[in-house]
Amino acid sequence: MIRTPLRPLARILDARARGQNPDTIEAANLAARHEEMKDRARLQAERRLRFLALGFIVAFSVIALRMGTLAATEPSELGTTSSGSEITAQRADILDRKGRILATNMMTHSLYVQTADLVDPARTASELARIFPDLDAETMLRRFTDGRSFLWVKKVLSPEQMQEVHEIGDPGLYFGPREMRLYPNGHLAAHILGGSAFGNEGVDSAEVIGTAGIEKALDTRLRDPAQSNTPLQLSIDLTLQANVEEVLGTAMKTLNAKGAAAILMDTHTGEILALASLPDFDPNDRPAPALTGDPSESPLFNRSVQGVYELGSTFKIFAVAQAMDLGLINENTEIDTKQPFVYDGFRINEFDNHNYGPTLPAWEVIAVSSNIGSAHLGLMIGGERQQAFLRTLGLLDPPKVELAEAPGARALVPKNWSGIVTVTASYGHGISTSLMNLAAAYATLGNGGLKITPTLIHSDTHTPGPRVVSEDTALAAVRMMRKVVTDGTATFADVPGYGVAGKTGTAEKPKKNGKGYDADKVINTFASVFPADNPKYVLIVTLDEPVETAGSKPRRTAGYTAVPVAGEIIRRIGPLVGLRPDGENPMGTLVAYKDPVAQE
Amino acid sequence: MTEMVYGAVPAQAREPVLPRWWRTIDKWSLSAILCLFGIGLLLGLAASVPLATRNGLPSFYYVQREAFFGTVALATMFAFSLLSPKAIRRMGVMGFAVTFLALVLLPLLGTDFGKGAVRWYSLGFVSFQPSEFLKPGFIIVAAWLMAAASELNGPPGRLFSFILLVVILLFLATQPDFGQSMLVLFGWGVVYFMSGARMAVIIAILGLVGLAGNFAYQNSEHLKRRIDGYLTAEVDPRSQIGYATNAIQEGGFFGVGVGNGQVKWTLPDAHTDFIIAVAAEEYGLIMVLLIICLYSTVVVRSLLRLMRERDPFVRLAGAGLACIFGVQAMINIGVAVRLLPAKGMTLPFVSYGGSSVIAAGITVGMLLALTRTRPQGEIADIFKRRR
Numbered sequence: 005m006i007r008t009p010l011r012p013l014a015r016i017l018d019a020r021a022r023g024q025n026p027d028t029i030e031a032a033n034l035a036a037r038h039e040e041m042k043d044r045a046r047l048q049a050e051r052r053l054r055f056l057a058l059g060f061i062v063a064f065s066v067i068a069l070r071m072g073t074l075a076a077t078e079p080s081e082l083g084t085t086s087s088g089s090e091i092t093a094q095r096a097d098i099l100d101r102k103g104r105i106l107a108t109n110m111m112t113h114s115l116y117v118q119t120a121d122l123v124d125p126a127r128t129a130s131e132l133a134r135i136f137p138d139l140d141a142e143t144m145l146r147r148f149t150d151g152r153s154f155l156w157v158k159k160v161l162s163p164e165q166m167q168e169v170h171e172i173g174d175p176g177l178y179f180g181p182r183e184m185r186l187y188p189n190g191h192l193a194a195h196i197l198g199g200s201a202f203g204n205e206g207v208d209s210a211e212v213i214g215t216a217g218i219e220k221a222l223d224t225r226l227r228d229p230a231q232s233n234t235p236l237q238l239s240i241d242l243t244l245q246a247n248v249e250e251v252l253g254t255a256m257k258t259l260n261a262k263g264a265a266a267i268l269m270d271t272h273t274g275e276i277l278a279l280a281s282l283p284d285f286d287p288n289d290r291p292a293p294a295l296t297g298d299p300s301e302s303p304l305f306n307r308s309v310q311g312v313y314e315l316g317s318t319f320k321i322f323a324v325a326q327a328m329d330l331g332l333i334n335e336n337t338e339i340d341t342k343q344p345f346v347y348d349g350f351r352i353n354e355f356d357n358h359n360y361g362p363t364l365p366a367w368e369v370i371a372v373s374s375n376i377g378s379a380h381l382g383l384m385i386g387g388e389r390q391q392a393f394l395r396t397l398g399l400l401d402p403p404k405v406e407l408a409e410a411p412g413a414r415a416l417v418p419k420n421w422s423g424i425v426t427v428t429a430s431y432g433h434g435i436s437t438s439l440m441n442l443a444a445a446y447a448t449l450g451n452g453g454l455k456i457t458p459t460l461i462h463s464d465t466h467t468p469g470p471r472v473v474s475e476d477t478a479l480a481a482v483r484m485m486r487k488v489v490t491d492g493t494a495t496f497a498d499v500p501g502y503g504v505a506g507k508t509g510t511a512e513k514p515k516k517n518g519k520g521y522d523a524d525k526v527i528n529t530f531a532s533v534f535p536a537d538n539p540k541y542v543l544i545v546t547l548d549e550p551v552e553t554a555g556s557k558p559r560r561t562a563g564y565t566a567v568p569v570a571g572e573i574i575r576r577i578g579p580l581v582g583l584r585p586d587g588e589n590p591m592g593t594l595v596a597y598k599d600p601v602a603q604e
Numbered sequence: 605m606t607e608m609v610y611g612a613v614p615a616q617a618r619e620p621v622l623p624r625w626w627r628t629i630d631k632w633s634l635s636a637i638l639c640l641f642g643i644g645l646l647l648g649l650a651a652s653v654p655l656a657t658r659n660g661l662p663s664f665y666y667v668q669r670e671a672f673f674g675t676v677a678l679a680t681m682f683a684f685s686l687l688s689p690k691a692i693r694r695m696g697v698m699g700f701a702v703t704f705l706a707l708v709l710l711p712l713l714g715t716d717f718g719k720g721a722v723r724w725y726s727l728g729f730v731s732f733q734p735s736e737f738l739k740p741g742f743i744i745v746a747a748w749l750m751a752a753a754s755e756l757n758g759p760p761g762r763l764f765s766f767i768l769l770v771v772i773l774l775f776l777a778t779q780p781d782f783g784q785s786m787l788v789l790f791g792w793g794v795v796y797f798m799s800g801a802r803m804a805v806i807i808a809i810l811g812l813v814g815l816a817g818n819f820a821y822q823n824s825e826h827l828k829r830r831i832d833g834y835l836t837a838e839v840d841p842r843s844q845i846g847y848a849t850n851a852i853q854e855g856g857f858f859g860v861g862v863g864n865g866q867v868k869w870t871l872p873d874a875h876t877d878f879i880i881a882v883a884a885e886e887y888g889l890i891m892v893l894l895i896i897c898l899y900s901t902v903v904v905r906s907l908l909r910l911m912r913e914r915d916p917f918v919r920l921a922g923a924g925l926a927c928i929f930g931v932q933a934m935i936n937i938g939v940a941v942r943l944l945p946a947k948g949m950t951l952p953f954v955s956y957g958g959s960s961v962i963a964a965g966i967t968v969g970m971l972l973a974l975t976r977t978r979p980q981g982e983i984a985d986i987f988k989r990r991r
Contacts, residue, residue, distance in 0.1 A: 038756055042914070045754060048800055049919050050911045056794065056923060057907040060930050064900040067934060068893055070941045074852045075889040153866060 010034055094232035095185065095212050096225070098197065100242040101277075101462045107197055107219070107287075110186045113166055113179040114210070115157040119148050122176030131172045132157060135165055159202060159210075160184050185212050185219075187287045193245050195281045195306040196238070196460060198408060199290035215290065216304070218460060220408035239275035239462040244268060247576045248278040252545070255569040256282050259550035265307035266573065267443040269542040271450035271533060273466040274458045276405070276443075277541070277581075281307040307548065310409040312416055312436040316511030317373045317562075318531045319432030321481055323381040324370055325449060326393045329477040332384050335484060338363040339377040348424045352379050355510070355561070367484045371492030373508065375431045382430025387421045390429060396455070396472050397448060403440035405458045413438040432509055439529070443544045446531045449485075450539030453478040486536040493563040494530060497571040501585025502578050505539070506532025506570070508562035513549070525549050530566035534574060535583060545570040625686055628976040632905050636898040637681070637953060637968055641674050643883070643895060644954035644961075651868045651875040651882040652956055666875065666956055673730075673958045677965030684969025685976070689918045692973050696744025696921070699966075703741050706734035707775050721779050735776060735784040736963035739928055740970055742772060743791045747921035750799040754916050762799070765792065782820060783935075783947045789813065791928040798923045799916070847871050848881035848940045852892075859888030875956040877948050880940045895954065896937065902968070903930035909975040922974035925967055 010033045016026040098107040122128055125148040133141035136158065147155055160182055161169065169177055185200040198217020202210045213227070214220035218238070226236060248266050256264040268278040285291055285303040294302050300311060327333045342362045345352045352375055354360065360374050369377030382390055394400050400417050403410045416436040418425045428434035440458055447456040448469075455469030473481075485505035489498045493508045509529040512521035529546045533539035550565040551558045559565075578585065619627075645667065652666035659665075687695065706725065714722040715731075724731045746765040753761030769792045776785040797806060821828055851867035854860055865885040868874040874882050883891045906926040913919045929952060936951040938944035950957050952964035 034756070041754075041756070042916070045800055045916060046914060046919075049798055049916075052798055053907045053911050053919075053923060056797075056927060057904045060900060060903045060907070060927075060934075063934055064896050064930075067937050067941060067943060068896045070943055071852065071884070071892050071896075071937070072889055074849060074941055075856050075884065075892075077853055151869075 008033060008037075010037070094229060095183070095200075095227055096232050097235040098218070098226075099235045099237045100240045100245075101237065101275075102241065103237070104242045105188055106193060106238065106240070106242070107185060107187050109183045109212075112160045112162070112182050112184050114159050114182045114205075115161055115166075115169060116178050116180060117148065117155050117157055118176050118178060119153055119155070120176070122148060123174050125149055125176075128172060128174045128176065132169070135168045135172075156205075159205075182210055183212065189242065190286050190288065191284050192242065192249060193240055193279070194284040194287050195308070196240060196279055196407070197287045199287040201290075214408070216408050217287075217306075218406055218408075221406045221410070237462045238460050239270075239273075239277060240279070240460065241277045241580075243580055244577050245278040245280065247580065248573055249280045249282070249284075251569060251573045251576065252280050252282055255547065255550075255565075255572075259547060259552060259565050259569075261547040261550035261565075262301065263307050263548035264550075264569075265311070265439055265544075265546045265548075266570075267308050267439055267542070267544045268573075268577070269443045269447055269456075269458060269544075271447040271456070271539050271542050272454075272468075273463070274444065274447060274456040274469075275462060276458055276460050278577075279308055279460075281305070281309075306407070306409050307546065308439045308544075309403055309405060309407050310413050310438070312413055312438050313527045313529075313546070314433050314436050314511040314514075315439075315442055315529050315531075316432040316509035316527070317375075317378075318442060318507050318509035318529050319429065320370055320373060320378040321449065321485060321507050322394065322397065322399075322445065323378050323385065323390070323430040324366055324484065325473055325477055325481045326385055326390065327366075327381045328480055329473045330385065330389070333366050333381070335367050335480050336365045339366055339369050339374075340380045341369070341374050341377045343376065345376045345379065347379065347383075347427050348422075350424055350427075352376055352427065367487050370484045370507065371487045373488075373493050378431040379427040382426045383423075385426075385430075387423065387426040390426055391421050394429070394435075397441075397445040398455070398457075399437045399441045399445055400435070401441075403438045403444070403458060405440055406460045410438075410440070413440075415441070432511060439544050439546055442529070442531055443542050446533055446544070447542045448472050449478050449481045450533035450542055451478070482533060482536055482539060485533065489532075493561070494532075494567045496563065496568040497530065497532060497574070499571050499574045499578065499585075502534050502574055502583060503536035504532050504534045504571070504574055505536040506530055506543075506567075508567060510560065510562045524560070526560045528560070528562035528566040530562050530570045532570055532574070534578075540583075541581065543570055543573060545573065621686065625976075628978070629685060629972055630905055630909055630975050633902045633968075633972060633975065634685075636901040638678075640895070640898050640953040641678065643891070643898075644879075644951075644956075645671060645674065647879055647883050647886075647954060648875065648956055650863060650865060650886055651879055654869050655875055669958065670956050670961070673961050674953070677953075677961045679965075680962055681965040681969035681972065684966060685972035687970075687973050689915060689921075689974060689978075692921070692970050693744060693748055693917060696741050696970065697748065699737065700741030700745045703734050703738040704772070707738055707772070710734060710775075710779070721781060723779050723781055723784075730958040732959045733963075735779075735781060735788075736960050737966065738772065739784070739788055739791060740925060740963070740967040742768070742788060743795060743924035743928065744921050744970070746792050746795045747799075747917055747924055750795055751915075751917035751920055754799060762796065762801075765795075777820075780824065782824075783949050786947075787928055787932060787949075790931055791924045794927040795920045795924040798920050844871055844873065844878060845939075845942055848878050849942060851881040851885035852941065855885040855888045857889045859884070859886050859891065862886055873948070876950055877936065877955070878940055879951055879955050880937050883954075884940075892937075895951075899930060899933040902971075903927070906971055906975045909977075912980055913974075913978075914980045918974050922971060925971040925974070929964070929967055929971065 010030045011026065015029055019026045019029060095109055097105060100106055126145055129144035129148060130141045132144055133139045166179065187197055196217055198219045199215045200212050200219045201215045203213040204211045214223040219226065222236065225231060248268060252264045252266050264282045266278065266280045267276060269276050283303040291304065293299070293304060299305060305311065341360045341364045343359050354375055355373065360372060364374055364377055400415045402413050415438070418434060425434050444456045444458045448454060452475045453471050453473040455472050457469065482505050485507050486503065488494050488507055489504050494506055497504045497506060509531070511527045512523055513525040513527060515522045527546060527548055528550055529544065532543050534541055545566045547565050547569065551560055552564040648667045648670045649664065653663050656663055656665045710722055713725065715724055715726045716722045723735065724733050745768065749761030749765040752758045769789070772788055773785050776788065793809065847867050847870050851865065863886065865882055867885050868882050871878050871881065880892060880895070883895065903926050906922060910919050910922045913922065932949055932952055935944055935947060936949050939947055950960050953961060
């Protein structure tokens with residue numbers, strides 16, 4: 005840039021020569037330069053102002069355009085579309101091990117109202133009240149006219165109801181498609197399936213979420229869009245489940261029991277073939293949890309998984325098995341059963357104050373169910389080893405089965421495993437655990453000593469668990485349990501030809517006030533494996549407060565309640581699982597056994 | 605003769621104040637402002653009724669209040685628009701000094717009205733937000749400093765104004781009030797841009813603002829939630845934005861009809877931050893376009909009128925005031941249509957608000973004063989044959 009100097013020498017000299025002040029020249033030049041600078045700045049400012057104005061016009065136009073496109077789109081139903089992620093209505097079906105449907109989805113419709121479109125709110129309200137008797141015409145009318153623009157009337161409609169609503173003919177009534185969860189078998193397997201409910205709801209769809217049971221435990225798997233076409237196959241066999249529930253229901257009635265539960269499990273894989281808990285409910289219409297009363301008496305309560313009970317004498321076999329496994333005794337070792345037996349100030353009694361004499365062989369301790377004999381076995385083993393063994397069998401942890409209720413079923417174990425705990429635990433008192441754990445522990449004894457993790461999911465492959473007891477010990481335990489059925493407390497379960505082996509348990513319930521036990525309120529359990537020569541199945545049957553009144557005085561021992569029920573179940577399901585009664589072999593035989601799935 | 609006898613000041617042959625005002629004022633902008641105020645009252649009739657009902661007050665309580673404050677604001681605007689640029693500069697600088705002090709004392713004497721940010725002084729019947737009044741004052745001061753800097757041997761005004769800006773931003777950020785911070789920063793940026801800043805410097809500043817914004821996003825939970833809410837693809841229909849969007853869609857082109865709107869009952873800020881949603885629902889796209897046109901009229905006309913201006917201070921201050929006025933409106937509407945993340949900002953003159961409408965009156969009053977037609981020495985250009 006060429007700049008005129010502020011004091012051009014020629015002009016300065018010239019001015020001086022003429023006697024003028026040369027500073028005026030500088031001032032004039034400075035003023036001119038200033039003017040020039042301001043002009044430049046003004047021109048630049050003009051450009052920039054134009055740029056700003058243009059920017060504002062563009063920005064305002066964009067906003068106006070956006071406003072226009074928004075105004076031109078149809079509004080979604082206010083307050084009904086769900087937030088965030090899109091609703092996935094697809095939920096995988098649940099099948100039993102033979103592919104029969106336990107839970108599926110059905111297309112239906114929901115009913116909602118846009119009050120602005122209602123022609124005759126009063127008539128619509130009264131008509132709706134006629135179609136749905138649970139609705140009240142006045143309440144409906146009030147809701148139609150209190151200024152809200154939108155309201156749900158029904159979450160799901162039957163086709164007949166939908167047709168009737170159609171016939172009202174009011175344009176303010178709208179239907180939204182709904183995929184609802186359907187349990188076609190009603191009450192059957194209610195506690196396994198649990199139930200489901202609508203989660204996020206929109207007009208066009210609603211999310212179905214599991215609220216209990218396997219629907220909740222495997223909710224993510226069932227809702228996973230990638231697997232929505234792959235049904236979830238359970239290990240449950242619907243036929244067996246139906247038989248178990250039927251026998252159990254009848255037994256509950258005739259024995260006046262408050263509740264009943266049963267588990268049928270494969271000893272080798274831990275797959276559960278049937279799991280029942282009574283009273284039950286209909287998962288299609290799952291009742292709301294009762295706010296008052298004992299939750300463990302609610303139909304929603306799963307006694308076979310959620311309930312933790314003192315399981316009584318069924319634990320004795322663990323004491324014997326461990327003692328044998330440790331080499332302390334064999335089947336025929338004489339065990340001290342001398343009365344009276346006082347430990348640490350507590351007197352240990354036999355049931356009904358029997359006296360079995362000074363000693364009994366180990367197998368007979370089991371067969372007659374001697375508390376004192378078991379207590380001595382427990383003391384021989386010692387508390388530490390006993391606790392470790394029960395933990396290895398999985399009895400002291402919540403059951404690891406795929407049900408939402410399972411993790412909550414914590415075993416009740418004394419904090420301090422003192423000597424008296426060792427004594428009582430050896431015959432199943434002082435510690436409470438879930439029936440599912442008991443089934444898994446019996447499966448371990450039944451399958452030759454391998455650890456079992458119960459599962460509800462059917463699988464073709466199975467990896468054997470770690471060894472818990474030696475095969476010899478497991479076989480001996482089964483032989484001893486067989487003796488219980490042939491010569492001991494469980495003779496009613498001796499279904500001819502099936503070689504049932506098992507152990508009874510009668511546990512008095514702790515009194516509500518926490519002081520001691522109530523002799524009239526018992527939990528009867530029969531834990532069995534069959535057939536005895538190579539056990540394939542575990543069956544646990546439990547009755548809550550049963551009483552057998554056929555005789556002259558009421559009987560409350562498992563031998564008269566749970567045992568015959570288990571016998572009836574085995575009698576029925578034996579043929580169904582492919583077992584043929586074998587009269588020749590007192591231990592029962594697995595004749596022509598085939599996997600039920602393979603038979604199809 | 606009389607004057608000579610009685611020693612009175614000789615009358616000057618000068619045009620009376622009001623006729624001159626009427627002749628030189630930008631009548632388009634003035635009419636646009638009056639229209640906006642009218643629309644504000646009209647919308648207030650609908651939008652503020654639910655609030656009054658909730659607070660157990662007479663239905664049109666807030667409309668009356670708005671009419672009162674609006675009248676005060678219009679009077680203030682008129683008074684300011686009468687002033688000469690020099691008087692504007694003086695008023696602006698003094699006003700800035702006062703409001704800056706108020707801003708500094710805010711942590712000690714202010715109140716947060718339970719909203720988690722100390723931004724207000726409670727004066728009983730009206731609350732007063734210093735940052736609203738600080739903005740026009742700061743623009744004037746910045747313009748003054750930068751105009752002085754453009755003179756030969758002028759003071760380093762850009763540096764001074766920058767230091768002032770940083771101090772103000774620090775105070776606003778501690779409140780925290782990112783919305784007003786952005787406006788102040790933007791206003792200063794416009795003044796700086798108009799004062800002939802180099803493009804490279806402007807780009808560097810934009811980069812720095814981006815970094816600072818990112819820092820604020822990382823460190824402020826409040827801000828992060830708002831931005832994240834904006835960035836998610838789906839609108840939650842139960843959020844303010846969701847309701848606003850729905851209201852705009854319900855309204856369509858011609859609206860659902862006066863008084864038939866629903867959004868005012870669901871949106872807690874229907875009478876302030878989301879008044880545009882009420883307008884869109886009840887009066888339709890037509891009304892929204894009208895409002896946008898009115899704002900752009902004010903901004904664009906003011907900017908174009910300033911192109912003739914030769915006084916650098918007037919140019920800078922005018923551009924700054926016009927731009928913060930326009931941008932505030934733009935952000936408010938942009939939020940409602942989800943072009944911008946949610947930011948609580950009122951729609952000048954249209955939204956309900958005691959002190960904010962008066963602040964808007966001051967801003968626009970100054971703007972109108974600066975955009976008045978003045979002799980610009982064009983004759984000299986003709987003499988010098990520069991054109």
